[in-house]
Amino acid sequence: METKHICIMSTDDNPMGLKEVAEILQKGGTVGIPTETVYGLAANAYDPDAVARIFAAKGRPQDNPLIVHIADINDLPKIAAEIPETAKKLAAAFWPGPLTMVLKRTERIPAIISAGLDTVAVRMPSNEVARAIINCSGLPLAAPSANLSGRPSPTTAKHVVDDLDGKIDAIVMSKDCSVGVESTVISLVDGKKRLLRPGGITHEQLESVIGKVEIDPSVLSSELVAEVSSPGMKYKHYSPKTKIVIIEADSQMFCDYVNRSVENCAAMCFSEDKSKISKPTIVYGNEADDMSQARELFDALRLTDSLNVDVVYAHSPKKTGVGLAVYNRMLRAAAFEVICL
Ligand code: TXA
Numbered sequence: 220m221e222t223k224h225i226c227i228m229s230t231d232d233n234p235m236g237l238k239e240v241a242e243i244l245q246k247g248g249t250v251g252i253p254t255e256t257v258y259g260l261a262a263n264a265y266d267p268d269a270v271a272r273i274f275a276a277k278g279r280p281q282d283n284p285l286i287v288h289i290a291d292i293n294d295l296p297k298i299a300a301e302i303p304e305t306a307k308k309l310a311a312a313f314w315p316g317p318l319t320m321v322l323k324r325t326e327r328i329p330a331i332i333s334a335g336l337d338t339v340a341v342r343m344p345s346n347e348v349a350r351a352i353i354n355c356s357g358l359p360l361a362a363p364s365a366n367l368s369g370r371p372s373p374t375t376a377k378h379v380v381d382d383l384d385g386k387i388d389a390i391v392m393s394k395d396c397s398v399g400v401e402s403t404v405i406s407l408v409d410g411k412k413r414l415l416r417p418g419g420i421t422h423e424q425l426e427s428v429i430g431k432v433e434i435d436p437s438v439l440s441s442e443l444v445a446e447v448s449s450p451g452m453k454y455k456h457y458s459p460k461t462k463i464v465i466i467e468a469d470s471q472m473f474c475d476y477v478n479r480s481v482e483n484c485a486a487m488c489f490s491e492d493k494s495k496i497s498k499p500t501i502v503y504g505n506e507a508d509d510m511s512q513a514r515e516l517f518d519a520l521r522l523t524d525s526l527n528v529d530v531v532y533a534h535s536p537k538k539t540g541v542g543l544a545v546y547n548r549m550l551r552a553a554a555f556e557v558i559c560l
């Protein structure tokens with residue numbers, strides 16, 4: 220199929236384009252849209268056939284449920300059957316923004332969205348173009364990340380074109396994503412407070428609003444403990460074709476390790492490491508700035524395939540703040556291979 224490229228840089232940039240996107244969605248089409256986290260592949264959340272097209276275009280396993288995106292808190296009761304006090308507090312603190320809450324779903328949510336679970340993941344993005352698209356279409360939008368299943372998530376419109384051109388109805392060509400990793404996912408069902416996926420809203424921020432939040436064991440390990448609670452985390456993810464190995468070490472030890480390696484290798488490193496490394500490098504942010512790491516991670520992972528090396532050694536981020544989200548994604552890209560020096 221031919222994929223339309225529709226340029227919408229800001230809400231007042233291209234009103235006709237916005238209308239066109241809304242019409243495609245209303246007719247059951249699939250559209251790559253920007254959000255502040257990563258680009259999403261959107262369709263009408265109420266239309267099971269439209270949602271099925273998302274799964275088909277991405278090659279996504281049917282047992283991995285999707286996030287529903289809304290732009291107005293008044294639409295939440297249409298999606299979620301139970302809204303606990305904790306959800307209200309988190310929405311007040313972090314919506315619109317990179318936070319997804321898993322709640323009991325209403326009957327209106329088709330089973331295909333929730334992969335047969337009785338829950339639904341819902342979030343309100345802050346990206347103004349995403350919000351305009353939701354408002355203009357008048358629909359809640361189901362949207363996973365707009366990458367081919369297994370590939371690094373898309374943080375630029377070009378990443379979406381690279382993965383999905385010819386497979387979906389349209390791509391909104393907009394700005395690069397400001398957060399760069401997917402939203403934080405927290406489950407609030409059955410009175411529990413469980414972090415299923417770290418993201419732009421940190422564990423520390425969540426706890427400051429609702430008290431103790433348990434971190435699901437799958438966040439930092441390959442255990443499939445969360446098989447039922449967060450199906451998406453069980454798949455090999457975010458992977459370039461090139462093998463990635465994480466190195467946990469300080470800057471000097473990391474650089475020495477890479478320089479001494481006899482492999483045909485490259486480094487995925489912080490800007491501070493770069494001048495100390497005698498092999499090819501791809502920089503992903505600054506060591507002291509986890510936000511910059513999040514913003515640049517997925518583009519860096521995609522670039523590794525252009526280096527023609529056998530292995531890329533990635534300098535581990537810290538596991539606090541947004542660094543926890545960066546580490547969680549990197550761990551999956553590396554198929555859990557970590558060397559601690
Ligand atoms: O930032 C984001 O969240 C992006 C943008 C486009 O909004 N979307 C995104 O969607 O990352 P996706 O499909 O790539 O990841 C959704 C995650 C998966 O790990 C999935 O298993 C989990 O959310 N999830 C969805 N519904 C769930 C549910 N009912 N229970 C538990 N986990 C759920």
Ligand code: MG
Pocket residue numbers: 363364372
């Ligand atoms: Mg994804």
